[in-house]
Amino acid sequence: MKRLFRIGRGPVTRFALLSFFVTAATTAALVVIISYHFRQHLLEREWTWTAAYVAKEAHSNLSAAHFLAPHTPEAQARFTTFYEDVILLPELVRLKIYDAEGTVIWSDEPRLVGQRFLDNPLLQGALAGRITVKGEIGERKGEHVYEPNPSLVEVYVPIVFQGSRVVGVVEAYKSPDQVFARVRSIKVIVAATALLGASLLYIALVYIVRRSAVRIEQQQEALEYRSARHADPAHRDGAPGRDRRSRDRGRPRDP
Numbered sequence: 001m002k003r004l005f006r007i008g009r010g011p012v013t014r015f016a017l018l019s020f021f022v023t024a025a026t027t028a029a030l031v032v033i034i035s036y037h038f039r040q041h042l043l044e045r046e047w048t049w050t051a052a053y054v055a056k057e058a059h060s061n062l063s064a065a066h067f068l069a070p071h072t073p074e075a076q077a078r079f080t081t082f083y084e085d086v087i088l089l090p091e092l093v094r095l096k097i098y099d100a101e102g103t104v105i106w107s108d109e110p111r112l113v114g115q116r117f118l119d120n121p122l123l124q125g126a127l128a129g130r131i132t133v134k135g136e137i138g139e140r141k142g143e144h145v146y147e148p149n150p151s152l153v154e155v156y157v158p159i160v161f162q163g164s165r166v167v168g169v170v171e172a173y174k175s176p177d178q179v180f181a182r183v184r185s186i187k188v189i190v191a192a193t194a195l196l197g198a199s200l201l202y203i204a205l206v207y208i209v210r211r212s213a214v215r216i217e218q219q220q221e222a223l224e225y226r227s228a229r230h231a232d233p234a235h236r237d238g239a240p241g242r243d244r245r246s247r248d249r250g251r252p253r254d255p
Helices: 011-061 064-068 073-086 121-127 177-231 233-250
Strands: 092-099 104-107 132-134 153-160 166-174
Touching: 011 073, 011 153, 011 166, 011 177, 064 073, 064 166, 073 092, 073 104, 121 132, 121 153, 121 166
Parallel strands: none
Antiparallel strands: 092 104, 092 166, 132 153, 153 166
């Protein structure tokens, strides 16, 4: 057993070192790729679910007329009710409502009402009918002038009612802390699982190769010993005579 785990400088050692580096590089690449795809899938599912919830509440509480005449008491009351329902969504911290021209018609920050942010490409994409998300944490824009915490994810949801085009956009600010915490935990699980699997595979592979090398070495030694024995005249010629004398000594003599 000691011989099996003996460390030398032969081909087995070179194989073990090369296998170690290849296994380590492959494991690291797999961890990065799998973690990235898990992260993208989790974030996409989170923002898609948020957008679907916002759109559902908009259809339940609002109508196209409220976006066309947003400053009427009825429309403002509807916007407030909509906000009170949507803000119950976990981690949602702020809400802004735009009309079809990109003007803020309602916000839980009243100082933003009436302003336009035409330099916002995500808002323009939402006005064109696409759900857009800003996930770059810490990026400040003109609309963040009253926002004390820029580390929020912005989800832009186009609002479309039956038989109409985009009548407005709801921008939801969401804290990403819990989402990113889940992403980090998934990365740790993926890394630990990959490291454990790679370690077991590497140990098994080196053990098999080393065991095969030891067996080949033993067979080679046995072959060399037999060859040397057959090449020695004392063993090749003397052994039969000794065997005959031994048999004669063991044979009973005639009286």
